[in-house]
Amino acid sequence: MSIINFSNTRQMEGLFDAINPIKELIESKINLSRTADREKRINLNQNKIMRICFIVGLSLPTKRSIDDYKNIQLSVSSIRITPSFFTMHDLSTLYSALLKLRYSDLNIDWTQNATLSRIIAAEMLRGRDYLIADNNLDSFLYAMNNKVAMAKDIPVLNLLIGNYGDEEMEATLDINSRSITNSQIIIAGATGSGKTNLLAVLIQQFRMLSTESQYPVNFLLFDYKGEFSDIQNNHWLALFDVDRSCILDPLTQPLPFTPFKDFTERSINEINLYSTEMSSALYSIDRVSASANMNNRLSEAIVEAYKSTNGAPISFELMLKCYQSRMKDANNDDSISSVLKQLVNAHIFESEDKVSLIDDSYIIKMDGYPKDGPIAKAIVYFLMSKLNNIYELWINKQ
Template sequence: MAAIETGLRQAEALNSKMNDLRERLEKYINLKHYTDNHKNVTPKGNAKLMRMCLIAGLSDTEKRTKDDLNMQMSSNSIHPTLFTVHNLNGILASLIKLRYHNLDINWEDNISKSKVVNAEIFRGFDILMKGNTLHDWLKVSTAASIKAGQIPFLNLNIGSYDGDINAYLDMNSKNVTNTQILVAGTTGSGKSNLLAVLMNEMRSLSVESNYPVNFLFFDYKGEFSDMANNDWLRHFEVDRSAILDPMVDPLPFTPFKNFVGKTQNEINLYSTELANALLSIDRATISANMSERLSSAIINAYKDTKGKPINFTQIIESYTELQPEKDREKTDSVKAVLSQLERSNLFSNEDRIDLIGNSFIVKMDKFPNDGPIGKAIVYFIVSKLNAIYENLPVQANDKEKVELRHFTIIDEAHYMLGFDNKPLRDLIAVGRNKGMSIILATQNMDAYKSKFFDFYANAQYPLIMKQQSINDSVLKDMYGVSGSELVEIKQAIAGLQKGELIIKNNDAILMGLGKKYKKIKVRHLI
């Protein structure tokens, strides 16, 4: 019964039953009274509860009938992790087939499969809700409890090598130096599907552990945030509440740093960095006096707020006060940039979401990719992530693995690489010991070697898909090749089909034997 875990839908009554089970479960795991420093624990999500019910249902040897499958289905999907977590898919699929061997089930039909799975979940629900059965099921060994709390091994299965050998990306073992992934592929190369596979793998392998990996994805094409592709979201264990659309509502956080309790020198350094960024974003041509005035305006705005986060309006007002009186009514290039950002109303004045503790998709397709608004959104969100990461403890680790907390995905990343993007560089540096991964995707590998930062030299996994052209010097630096080996790699790239990529063969490079690259066919997801 292959692929039982894919394309399944929920029965209409499923969510209400899981809520009832959650309430019962809370009574067992929470104390009756807590001190002021503690609060009740609420099991999040339905996947664990559904798996408990599924396993409990399948343990019942009672004969199944067609009446068990009489139910109304909803349009909501069951996430594949119901089966894939802990590698249970083979065992569960076999048990399902065993329990329904006496019925004529069309296992190729998703509705039929969905009804069978929902029926078993309902059966398990009824079992667990009787008497003290749930309490008995919660009795686990100490060894099992310890294992459940371990850091998950994020070995991402992205497809297969020649010969149908699974291709993995090791993201968090002690063997890898960092967790940065670069993707380069022209339009139609399969880049969006690859990004989806990477997100799906990271979420599926971690979401039910004590170390879930969350993400923030800049959706430049609008594919992942499109209502027409709503079903994609189930692959990443999110729903439409994860979509942030700055065209509809301001992003629910302030992008500016909080300097309450910090030194004046920290504000001064930040003001210079922010002033340079605001001008680089719009490629504004300004005098040294205007640049210095903008930095001073940012400092003065922070004086007015006593170190609390500022906003664009306050910067404009402070900047205007520093202008010669005769020029205050004029709009120079600095005020033009600031006014454009102010009118766009991109950000809130306070933090109302946890950017790290949850996953989000930022809808970017309504903004010109190379325009100041689109750049500002990415720049300031990355800057915000940096500020959050600065205050996080060092990532957890065990003897084999390190914790990975969060990953940032920037599609069409070349628009953010053409200027001195300090927050992006800092995010890569901070991520090495704070559990952060970054995935940059663009159309050509050349974009990653800018005059400001050599991104591909710092990446663990440069993944090359079909390119319109590629610079010889990039391949020479990346693979350490020349002559016939260089020609061979260029031909391999030219011959790539949609959904194929090449990756460095580090063993061959280290030993000086064999091909310096491997070809991978990415598994199809979206």
């Protein structure tokens, strides 16, 4: 008996909305009613909810009929269920056997993609309805053991980016491919052409393909227009397998990272090099015109600040204090002290790392700052600099 081919299985139209009630119900049972400080609530990804509903549906011996699936509408945009949905934990053979067992009384052509897609959707809905009814969800949760299983392979990141004028001729981008030497992608287009929507689709695919693996693709998004952090677009967050706790608004609370490097037990030469790099960054943030004396003062101030913390991350306040101590008249601002005061007053960063920048996904709400202003530039520059530093340290440990 041949195994059902699950590749290119289409998703049901409105599937996420259909299974969202069971998602919220499960999360309400596994999360605390209240959390402290920045403690994040567990947010189950959509693939996991789909798989739970699918498995529960298949476990029910209810007699199947054509009416169960014939009227199910498939995705109008041909959204596919990712192959890892079926292959995770090597369960595709079991799924195939269970489907054929449950539908053995019907003459099903399992090679028909549309029919297979509708049947899979019907089983998900069957599982959803069963779990919501009575106390069936509790029975399943309490029956779970403590074993943890995860896909160990690096996820296949083959992104669907469009088609070649024909729905059957899909255009894909293989992110894993070694033939792609440039990791940067530019999305260009006129106003209203769909750039933001395309970005959302790409992020959704990255997350859907990877969040259930040991190598999830997290993202850091600078939301200049406030579209992704808009409460009206909460459905986007569900597609990204995150919730509103990932949105960071520096206008209301400092970003939970320090922008500065940690030079604890590092040489003074490294601090000297970093002071030069930091000086250049401050100049570019607000197009500062600095004299040689100002440049020297700033470098010396950064080195002195690090000496006072024994190499631990410094702050803009400490940098400004050390800089002003070298000025002839601290009350008469120059262009550098002016920029530093803006950064101090904005208070956009914490003095220490309170969360990991790479272990979770974050959306930085930026619409409250002028796009070309010094604060917006500082947020982007220092966070990207911090990411580069994290990756450099990680590579050096390999």
